[in-house]
Amino acid sequence: MSVDATTDQAEQVAAGSALHAGRLITRIENGRADARAVLRSLAPHCGKAQLIGVTGPPGAGKSTLVSALIRELRGRGRTVGVIAVDPSSPFSGGALLGDRDRMVESSSGDSGVFIRSLASRGASGGLAAAVNDAVDVLDAMGKDVVIVETVGVGQGEFDIAEIAHTVVLVFVPGYGDALQAMKAGITEIADVVVVNKSDSPGAEQTFKELAAQGFERTGPEGTPPWPVPVLRTSALRHDGIAELVDAVDEHHRFTGRTAWRTAHEHARRRARFIAFANDRLREELLETAVDERSLTDPYGAAEEFVAELVDAHRRLTAHRAAGAETEQK
Template sequence: METKTGPAGEVIAGSVRHAGRLITWIENGHPDTREVLRELAPHTGRAQLVGVTGPPGAGKSTLVAALIGELRGQGRTVGVIAVDPSSPFSGGALLGDRDRMLDAAGGDRGVFIRSLASRGASGGLAAAVNDAVDVLDAMGKDVVIIETVGVGQGEFDIARIAHTVVLVLVPGYGDALQAMKAGITEIADVVVVNKGDTPGADRTTKDLSGQGFERTGPPGTEPWPVPVLTVSALRHEGVPELVAAVDRHHGFTGSTRWRTEGERARRRAQFAARVADRLRTELLDPAGAALGDEMLADPYGAAEAYLDALLRAHRRLTGRHRAGPEPGLEKP
């Protein structure tokens, strides 16, 4: 593979400074970002991607810190993207929870940790997350952990990014999960009852295990029975078992169509997010989009006409054509 130079080459060589700068470029929409990411693309696809999600207060950051310690003890390098709630004033990430992760890293150059502001993105997942994951992947990290803000409809996006999704809960959550069962089976590959040293942890684990969660994959593949584990991240109890469960799932999906279909879904989401971001920037910038007063007088009709023209171009590029006339496109 051709040796890269410039920012891409520095990231591939493992430069922490250049990786951090590139992620800042991604967040800020720097014009040179797209070309650097294109140069990094052939060097991605090697990292194991692990999503960590769950309700606020479940101890996700403490668990991630424990995972860092366990993985480093096994000799694996680790990258972390922590998606934080955005500050309502600056738009920046609120970084308080990252401190314990940094303590876990302890200046270890085998660990790279970066917070991203959600900036109001659906479910707290920043639009930049996929690109930032690619940076850490190209940087050579063995495992990239994505920690999300909390559980919500948008958190289902994590399943399009991570190979394995770890859902972190706390004792007493079993009854609430019964009502959420259908949704949980769509996103969780491993369920963790954290704070396992507190009363009720074993009961919650037993209740959840008895519900028989499983993930279904592409047609023709075997379902994955979702394990439910009790963990105390603070005491590092159950963490080796959690890493082993994540590795089992990674091996299970890697030997079937799960992985290839999942990667296609991730790239589709990445494509759609980039197109949406570029369009949003273009259309909301008064100097960037030629939206005349006649279009703004009827924004609904103008939007439909604009999208019809855009979709016609899309179908032309992808070779997809509808039978019969396309609505709104009768006039040239």
């Protein structure tokens, strides 16, 4: 892609073009290298959106809850972008869920809402890298809030904690899923816990058992802990949705007043650097580095290859430092 084409793509996305944003996300999803140049041009337009992650076990009604969140946020005059991690990704092998189809249908015709299902296939950086890039696209579009809904299985639940400012962990009545989540450590990423389908049998008991846990998130040293609220919602009836948005907003304000937000953004930028560097190394170096020794002694060849790269990087860094010192003199 030429420089002019890259600039035009970035300008169209920054102007709020859903068409150009969709095309760019498709290139990100397919691992197209030319998407990086557009993302780089979009960087000055990023950093304003509130990022919300919605995760939890399959069947918790996450997509229905996201639909309800969209309605509530739009009612408050805020524009919304949604990245729904597609179950057709390599993590689950399924197809696009019907409730996500309904999510799209319920928001059709509303220019203040942009919804995109995303599979991480083709993105060598994995789920977090592809979703991070797509989030930046919606952020650059000018969306006030960007919601990321995960499949709810595997590493994606933990990846979302590196992306979202606030993670909403969703359960349904019945303590089994919640107990398994606690055993797996998933509750450690939650900023807000929600018992959805609260009008179902067992909801009150599940709520009481979760609330009794006294979940608390700890942040950077010297910052106060965040007492994780446990809420009840019925997404289909829109019960508790306003309270959920209020809780998410309060968490966002809390992290903004402390070093939490700065630490989160630092961790996200670090993860993005590693993902981009991984992509470039894979393209420029790894393919050409494979030789006969790599096939017969992959461990030794890989160690030697990395050691040579590290040594070259150190020498380059020392050379730049010496040059800067000379200029100062």
